[in-house]
Amino acid sequence: MTHVRGTAIEAVALVKRYGEVTALDGLSFTVPAGTVFGLLGPNGAGKSTTIKILTTLSTPTSGAATVAGIDVLAHPNAVRRAIGVVTQGSGTDRQATGRENLLLAAHIHGMRGRAATARVDELLELFDLTGAAKRLVKAYSGGMQRKLDVAMGLVHRPSVLFLDEPTTGLDPQARSEMWAEIARLATQERLTILLTTHYLEEADHLADHLVIVDRGRLVAQGSPEELKSELRGDAVVVELAPDASVDSARTAVEAMAREVTVTGRTIRARVDNGASAVPAVLAELERAAVAVAAVTVARPALDDVYLRHTGRTFAAASASASGSGSEEVAVA
């Protein structure tokens, strides 16, 4: 995807405070038009807050932003006409049918008569909802509801689409369908898509560019490939046996590898060549009389990028974040 046509979204030094809580702490990023941009971070990182500001729902404590070239603070209504929004959770009317939901969205965007119904039928077809069009949304499965959400965001052919956790809570089948649809929208309809996700795998799969956000700050950005290639070599993960000494294990691994971190009984480290380093690491651990339960070697993944920039694993960060709405913990 190389069709750069300028800038679709620009966020400049966004700060958002809720009383004592600083949800965004000077977040800046630029989204080139026609790309899929991923906002990745654990619970409470400030992803939804960013989306709310960019979609004019909320105003920042300080900072500025433009979407589709329009200033979100100065001309919120013009922004609203240019964007499609899929909020975290759902935004469908459960007491109405799928078709009624779509028609209302079309009408609100000023589409009338046959133009509106034709567009609605087209989207129902596209999202495989034609058969369920006349059923009330409360009878839809989670995956169908989410598809309807996305369809509603597309009714007026927006130039920028915001997707706040489009696949959270979906089963693997529904998730891969959603992925395919998002990828298709990006390539065939040349939409700019900003999506947030807990899933490193999702960001890796879909995003052309991504930023990793933690506690309201940008901690890393680039394409998934760039971020991964920042990490030289392979990751080695050692699981210690229950009675092993974590301290001696750490000293032993540090002798053989770099960037060593310990979480519970798991030691992570980086080596130039995993295949040849593992026997050496194991020998060193044996010399230190440390019992090992398992060893794995992995090519660099986004999880490692996250670990390196924040000092926490993604799963640990998601699990430790408190007070946010989602019960989901990322599995990378």
Add this chain to the structure above:
Amino acid sequence: MTTLTPHTGYLTGRLLMATLRQPAFVVIMLIQPMIWLLLFGQLFKRIVELPGFATGSYIDFLTPGVVVMTVLFTSGWAGMAFIDDMDRGVMDRMLASPASRGAMMLASVLNQAVTVVVQGVIVVLVGLALGAEFPGGIAGILVMFLASVLLAAAFSCLSNGMALIVRTSESLIGFSTMLTLPLSFLSSAMIAREAAPEWIQTVSSYNPVDWTVVASREALSADPDWGAVLLRLAGLFVVAVVTGFIATRAFRAYQKSL
């Protein structure tokens, strides 16, 4: 480029459709005013013997009172639909779309207006069946509905504005209950003005609920004082417009909390 009118139409359609899809709710809405009329009619049958009552039949007197109380008890809950929308993410989606805020408020008002007119028709029919007489005829009944719609507008805007500020159904229920009963008893809905203590008479002359009742009874009487009716309709109109305006501003308060 105004979106107010078309958006109001589409959003009202959505609300009416949602109401019709809850048959139990519709049935309760229709039965409740009947019960009130029958119950209060029996309970207070002999109240007309008190000094201050002009008419000899309590049903004649009570019918407009029950219409107005129904308005209060129906439109006081208007904000519940807003809270449902907030809980379901519909509100956020609307607010991030070009949907006119004024239309969102007006659609709720129109939905309430339709409901209270339907309820009003039921009350009038039951009243007639119980032997009520309305010398003011059709014109009087239409004036009563007009006054009721204006009161419903003011009350549903109040309820919606409150919903946008408190954002939970518990608080809204508390607010609504706290307001509706005192406001109906601080009016001549059930008891003739002259039969109430003096301080209540004073308070009720500032109470839009009382304006609605007085305008309705006057218009339903044999020889209405149209000046008094118009004055109260104008007052109700002003209250409705002002609450509508303030309630629409409350969308900002809601968005500030996001």
